[in-house]
Amino acid sequence: MHEGHDHITLMQVLTESIGNLNLSGRRSLLALLGIMVGSGSIIALLIIGGSGTEEAMRTFRHMGTDTLIVNFPSRMEEHRPVPAHLDTLAMRAALPEIAEIAPLSHHSGRISYAGKYSDASLVGATGGMAPAIGLQLREGRHLSRYDRREAFAVVGARVAEELGAPGRPLRIGDRIRIEHYLFEVIGIAKPWPANPLIPISADDAVLVPLEGMRRLHPAPQINAIIVRGGDAELTGLAQALRAYMQELWQRAVDVQIPRQLLDGLQQQANTFAYLLAGLGGISLLVGGVGVMNVMLMSVAERKREIGIRMALGARRRDIRRLFLLEAVNLSLLGALLGAALGLTVAYGFVRFSHWDFHMAREVLPLGVGGALLAGIFFGLYPAFTASRLQPVEALRAE
Template sequence: MSLRVEQSLSQLLHEAFVSLRTLGKRSVLALLGIVIGSSSVVALINIGHNAAVDAAMIFKDMGTDTLVVQFPPKGGGNRTMRTQLDLDAVRQAVPGIAHIGALSLFSGPMVFHGRTTNANFVGSTPDLHQAMRLDIREGRFLSSFDANETYAVVGAKVAQTLGTPGDPLKLGDRVRINDYLFQIVGILHEQPRAMLMPIQGGESLFIPAEGMRRIYATPAISNVVIRAAPGQDMERMARDAAAALQRQLTDHTVDIQVPQQMIDGMTRQSRTFAYLLLALGAISLVGGGVGVMNVMLMNVSERRREIGIRMALGARQRDIRNLFLLEAVTLTAVGALCGAVLGMTAAWLYAWLSGWAFSLAVAALPLGVGSTLLVGLFFGIYPAVSASRLQPVEALRDE
């Protein structure tokens, strides 16, 4: 019994391929439409997936356990922010804080052995490098004992700009800012850009917060960076930290950015974008399905006499229906496989040209190939049913 079924299926497949080959250019055009539709679905799903991954990477280096605090003036005024905050009080009021640091900003030129570059001067509290995940390549970061010293920690990009192959900037060297010489006690590793951080470590020079008055007459705290211990509720921490900081301020409000909320919002936007791309691919796929139905209807029209002979020899309606339905599915399956290869190639090429790291979307191939086969089955049903309903006598009259 199984051998008979296997032979019958293999015979049907053989007849399907022979019939599609006799259609010539029309079959090729229908196949091309299916390939374009299938590849569109696969490629667009992967492009949407890689776009979402690339967007999420922007926040990866900042970490979902980090809060960045800003202090806009109340009422939109120009009142100057305080020069100091009691960060220990905030730490005690908000359980779960692992590291907290404040910073003040100023930018300007700095000179080393006659070479000048512009940099961000960051007045830093001792725990800032832990809160910002700054990685020390050489030396150390600033400590609480350096409050009155002219010590500095330099970012990798600034050190590279000021140094030369024969005269690199190294530990113990001094750089001049205005009329002061700051001794380098630490050099940072080169790190990826962290988009939500108020500064980029590689482009900055860190000095003790108390020493900012040496280069700027009225330094003021611009940001506070908080890093939570593992497993904390970031939204709760943001509310508690805002309340603790607000108690120390009268003329400024506390605005806290929660990266996880931004990531969640970006994930929703990326999902919407992926659905839009999938809809565009589906439209293209439906167009290919219409082409398959058109080819199959013409196939039925040209093979009316063959259908009549088959029925006269004992073929049942379901045999005729299955034959034409198998031809439609065969044509669609070949197009789905070719489209999957073409779609993956197109998605990889797009990612390469965009500078993204390519990663395969899990649903791309199953959804692309599966939807193509369903479209072929759907648009092949009507021609197959039409062929099975032909009357043998009327079909045999055709010349």
């Protein structure tokens, strides 16, 4: 029986607290807006920041998590040129952990076909190039180790589009002119997602056999080597690869591990997310101060009501509960409205930016829970202030 009486009393207090907020009118509305903006700011900033981070990191994820990039930095004390040929079979025998090896040599040039021209990157490559960078063909075939002495070419998607004419697209078997040589097209690539870690853009390139670069450049040299490690541990493979190349060519070698860069970017993204949450938290604090201001003004205006309640037998904890529930109701409504506002703003911004919408699981609990906790925290002081009023002094208030 006692439990039912407490339940009814709690419901009555809840209903009465909502009615008191309605009577506060404009002041309650302003405090509600403060909580709503604070909660919405946290949610919108975290979603926008997370979506932007995913968009930025997606480019690097295309690279794969088992890739190494070998570069040969130019230094003042370095006098040995980089060779134009690499024995990939000997390299694979020395480093059996390697799954794919793709040395490449590149420089810019002009391609012509049927009276049309295109500026492209001329890339000397081997059969390992396509699997190393994930290049797929629209038609034709890739270069192979048997094409070393042939004048064959695989054309990137953008170059093929520029060289083609309306009603006469570039086809397999056509011959394109590069410098003073004619190359037969054996493959046309599909559009390839650009990756800033790879020194070429396959869409803007024409791939020819690595050994055939001597036709197009008087002194070609390997500019980079793309290595896929398969299931190997990348840090150890990178050290072994650096030691092998330094001993082989007696010059400076730099090995990049994109996976480590990806981990570093993820850490920076987490720091950025904390910063955005902090900025939203500042807005939430402003909203919480607004709640406290409304509740303190409500206590000052309702002193006589508080005195009457105490005279009729209300306990101090009943007074605290009444005012604390008013703060909770105000904060909860503001948090829910803020969540809807934040989701709407974030979704509109992400779609306008042509990103994919990405929301972490903790965003909504953080935004709504933070707003609710802020309201409770800033509502405690007014609630305790009201409960500490002396009945006689409260009854004298006008």
